[in-house]
Amino acid sequence: MDKNKLKLTSSEIGTLWGEYINGTMTDVVNRYMVSIVEDESIKAIFEDAIKTFAKQKKQIVAFIENEGFPVPIGFTESDLHKDTEKLFTDIFCLNYLHIMTLHGLLGHTTALGVSVRKDLRDFYDSCDNDAKRMYHQTIELLLEKGNFQRDPLFYPAANPEFISSQDFIDGIFGKGRRLGATEIISISFNLKKSIMAKTLSIAFSQVAQSKEVRKFLEDSQNTSDKQIQAFSKIMHADN
Template identity: 25%
Template sequence: MNEDQAITSAEITQLWAAYVNDSALICQLEYFWATVEDEDIKSLIKHGLNLAQSHKTKLTEIFNQENYPIPYGFHSNEDVNLNAPRLYSDAFVLYYLQQGSKTASQAYNVSLSLAGREDVYNFFSECLQEQSELLKKVNTVLQSKALYVAFPSLPNPESYDFVTKQGFLTGYFGERRPLTGTEINNLFANYFRNALGSATLVGFSQVAENADVRKFMVRGKEIAQKHCEIFGSILHEDDIPAPTKMEDAVTDSTTYTFSDKLMMYYSTGLIALSVGYYGTSMSMSPRRDLGVAYKRLMNEILKYAEDGAELMIKHGWMEEPPRALDRDELAKKKG
């Protein structure tokens, strides 16, 4: 498929989301670059910033070619205070870059699978390759500074084996079997993401200007901390260590740093990612008690997400994504 073919709903939706994400990321990375002290981390931030700015330029060209309105997104002169004091430690920013690179790689992989037109496919293919290289560099710096958080190790079995008892699936009655490697990986990763999310929301709550936004961030922090406790307790049952919490990576700054609109965009995005990760974790956890736990936690954050969307709509912060025509509205205009 070439550039002369009409762009599909999947392609324009992914391009639109990529533009908004990059515009938000530019604001955040500009602030990190202005406040981070470690030169190795500053170099990674600059690399990520150059990528986001390049992507935004290429996306603008595609939108103009399609005569499609460019999303409003976020802007450095509106959504970030580059003169604000540091809100997060250098180590936190490095972990944030790592998780952001992982998330972006997954998003680009999905976008690539939905792209048929050559220019759109090539764009997302290039983005995926660039993000993979950035993640490798971030991991290298984490390891060089003894900050890399490795997943737990497992003992080597003597031989292969097959499941022979229905107890493999149980988790409420009788003796619980040990966690499988997949279950451990998901619990560990979900703990780490919640620990990072909790610290992020602690910082957001300190610098938010709107009272409703502050309450929303505090509530999210409490949810994330509770989820960490649940995941950690399950891991500890099998004597598996959980990652450490990160609230001490937040400074005491209360100076305006990010706009409430930008912070709400990021916090609701974190919620959406959590729903996806929990759903995947539930599908990959044969032990029934884990599936029930993930379902309960998903219901909690879905309610939180709904409240976040209502708050954004109330303040006019939610930009409408590409959608189908409203035929009824067109008929009303004709009348």
């Protein structure tokens, strides 16, 4: 078996499809945001993100076409309206790019985990390196501007402890207990994403021309509200 001529599997094609759809969506939003951002340091990071995806997009298209599959439609120039009023502050745009970079890191790692052919693995390695560079850039700039939202602090106990009853496994929804540090990781991240999703839904619903799209965005706001309330309740359960 010639390992350099392996056909891509369904999982590998699936990850390329996801990279293309997610990438073109993010690119449209990035190109809108770079058109409204006034802070030059933030604008520079968005310009870097746009150039980076343009390079990745060509490689994704080449992989898909070489396997004989049609290139997905994705999000296109028709979805971009630069003449729309400014919907977001510069800092929100930077926070958005940071959250989306985290999604990129997770997505590239998952894609790499199901890829076998070396050229595809090399591609996801490069995507991961690009995302890590962007991750560091967004954090550094958010810290510099005093706008990075850190996770809650965790205070140490006097001594190590062992789980001694079923109550811990029953979770915080049972008799109630303090969160573990590892549980805070996902809860805090999902809380930030829900707040970001609600803000985007509110903003886009103000300019959406389609009644169906506006209704969908309003429903999304309600969903995000419920998620935010649930995550916030968990985070403050032990206060």
